[in-house]
Every structure is written in structure tokens, then in C-alpha cells.
Amino acid sequence: MTAPLSRILSRAMLPAVLLYATACDAQNDDSRLKAAFIFNIAQFTTWPPAAAARPLAICASPAHSLWAGLRELDGKMLAGRALSVIDSSTGRPCDIVVYSATAAPALAPAAVPGTLTIVDGARSGHYQGAVTLVEEDPHLRFDIDTREAARAGLRFSSRLLQLARNVL
Template sequence: MRSECRTAAMLALLAAAPPVLAQTDDAVLKAAYIYNIAQFTAWPAGAGTRPLNVCVGSGHVLWESLRRLQGKPVEGRRLAIVEPAPGTVCDVAVLPAGAERAAGDGATLVIVDEPAGGYAGAVALVEEDQRLRFDIDTKEAARAGLRFSSRLLRLARNVR
């Protein structure tokens, strides 16, 4: 019952997102979306209890807002915000607009912030009518061995 209440509360936050008013508010809201999307993603078995690495460049506008979520729980794991580097395992990769798909992503949830045509990852964060929304590409997620909760899919603006 407690888990269901927590799930309902997180989904309500996603559905009732306030209008985006400023870049700082926008970054905080997008970071919250990324965290909640990670909560409703089914990850492949075998990760154990190692941190759930969210890879984002330190120059990205979301860096500071995501860093504030460091250590928050995600399905028995702790969120770790890291800068991508050779050899780093990225469970979530946050890419800027215009980014290209990296070869050999493995089991990485790719989230593209405001995609400008072309590659949009498994999740695309988009602003529409001064509200933050997201699109989901289930085929892209399946390619990475990931699945999304049906509750999350119902909240998406578009599901492909």
C-alpha cells in the first residue's frame, strides 16, 4: 500500500507539473522528471546494488539540478550524477539537443533534453504550451533492454 501511494504521488508530480517560468525552475523540473522516469524504468537484472549512474556533462544546464539529487534511492540503488568518461557505466545518459546516438549504449536509458529533430533517445523532454512534457520511444528503450511502467507510458505526450 505504501509503495502504491508513493507511486501515485510521483506520477501526480509528473502530470501536474507547473508552467516553466525560468531557466533555473526549468532545470529543477527537468531533473525531477529524469529522476521520476528512472523510478519507473525496469532495469536489466545484474546491476546489484551499485549506484545508478546518471551521466551528464558538467557544462550541461541540468548539471547542478541533477547534482542536488545525488544519493536519492532508485529501486534499492542510489543515484550518482557523474560526468561521462571512458570506462564509465552510464545507466542514464542525459544528452543535449542535437546529440547523436552513441554506438554501443548497452542498457542505457538515453534522455534527450529538447531534441532538435533527429535522434531523441528513449525519452525526449519537450516544452509545449509553457509546460514540460515527455515523449517515449519504446523501441529505443527495448533496444537498450529497458521497459517502462505502464503508468509512465500513460503520462507521456507521445509513445512510439
Template sequence: MLQRKPLCAAIALGCSFLVSSVLCFAQVQDVALKAAYIYNFALFTTWPEDVASTAHFDVCATPETPMWDSLEKLNGKKVEGRPWTLVDLAAAGPGQCRIVVLSGEGSLAGTEAGVSALVIDDGSVQGPSSAAIKLVNEQEHIRFDVDTRKASFSGLTFSSKLLRLARNVS
């Protein structure tokens, strides 16, 4: 009877490691999928003509965002013929960002990164933001809402294909 306690403890410990590893894997998949969504948003967005003159397609976020590594893996992929380049939002120059990824409460100050920037809320921003696209976790799926008024304020338009996939369009 005494030997069953160490065995039960070992099984319980093993199960807890298994559950935590599955949860960590799910979180990694979640941020990688969100980064893929953001890349595809870039492909289905039309920017004003003056934006096309830049050498890089700069995507700005804070290094503390859980998506940073996944967004960085996209460096070099082409958007409108220019390479995707992840930039620290705090170091970005005025008007440099084509996409601004907001994450958490601390990112709200970075929403003035540029008139023609597509601002995307990763779903963790508390309170109102200037995001034209908000990612939403819903029933174990990632969905997104689109605010076309905020996008048009920045001179952006979205493909009808993108708008059809959105959960809500306003």
C-alpha cells in the first residue's frame, strides 16, 4: 500500500507535464496562426500610392508581444514586391510602419505610427483602440473583425475576399 503513493505521485506529475506541454503547444500554434493571418491581411489590403515607394514593408510591434518570434519568421517574405521587415515599434520612425500590431495595454501609445498604417489588435488590447482589424479567439478558432471606417481614415481599403471572411464588418 505504501508503494502505491509514489507511483500515483509519479503518474500525476507525468500527467501534469503532459497537460502543460499540450497547452504550451496550443499557445505557440495560436501566435503562429495569428502571424499568418496578419501576413494575409497585408496581401489583401490596398495602401495609398505613396506607400509603395518605400524599400521595405515595415511591420511594427513591441518585442514583448507573444507574436514577435512568429512575425519575425516572416522577414523577407514579399508584400507588394517589397520584403516584410519586422521593426520594434518604439524605434520606428514617423510614418515608417505599414502595419502596427497592438498587444496588451502598453501598445495603445503606438497607434499614431503613421497615417497609412494598418493597425491590428492581436486580441489582448483592453479598452478602445484605433485598430482597423481585431483578432478574436472564439470557440477555439481565430476570427477577426474589420472596421472599414478606421481603415479608410488611414487611406486603406480591403479586398472583398477579406471582408467576406471577417466575423463582423463595420
């Protein structure tokens, strides 16, 4: 390939490469932002006393768009507990289960005491979890269902409840 032709192709491809890089960065930023929300929500959640002695396990599917952002939390400390991010298909106990609104949880949340369910996205008419992350352009918000949290034996601080978009 001649030098002028390679320069022309390089210049023609540059916008596509920049567009792809921007889309990837935006997805990573979205994943990190949602992971930060989950971390902060966990900070203002009270688990049953038996859970306080072990690491705090966050379960999600590696196929979920938040997996990369959640993996960045692995090993961080939260209220004296080390965070551990694990694949939800392993069957290991979870303190926090994160799933997409388009995917059904493996177990009914009420059947898993001490587990905080966080749904990424809202889907009307379906179970939403104790916390639902909702994108309202250009902001990320969250809804809290205190009844679901109570069924799981969890409590949220009043400070967190004040920040929620909706509290049921």
C-alpha cells in the first residue's frame, strides 16, 4: 500500500475509531458510576448481625454490563468487611445480588434472607428488588422498596432514604 493511500485510509478510519473508543469509555464510565452507587448504597445498609463476620459478597453475572465496574470494587473495605465480587452462577452465598431488569433473579429475593437485591433498570409490572437503579437522562437515580428490604432482614439509613427518587 502506498504511503498516501495508507494516510487517506487512516484519516478515514479515525472518526470510527474515536467513536468506538468513546462508546467504550462511556460504557465503562456508566459501569463505574453504577458500581459506585452500589458501593454507597451498601454503606448505608444494615445487614443482620450474623453477616458482619464474613466478607461482603456482591454477586452478578460476568455478562452483565456492570461486571467490569463491580470488579473494580473487589477487595475494597466497607464497614470493616472486605468486598468480594463473584459470579452469581457459582451458587455461593451473596450479600448483594445485582441483575438486569430484563433478567429474572435465580431465587425469589424474599427466599434469601440477608441478601440485598439491586436491579439495574426498571421494568414495570415485575419484581424490582429492594433497590432499583433508574436512568433518567442524564442522571442516575435509585428507588428503594423498604418492604422488600425488611423481608430480607435489611434496613436502610434515613440518609439513604432521603436521597432516593422514590421510597415504597
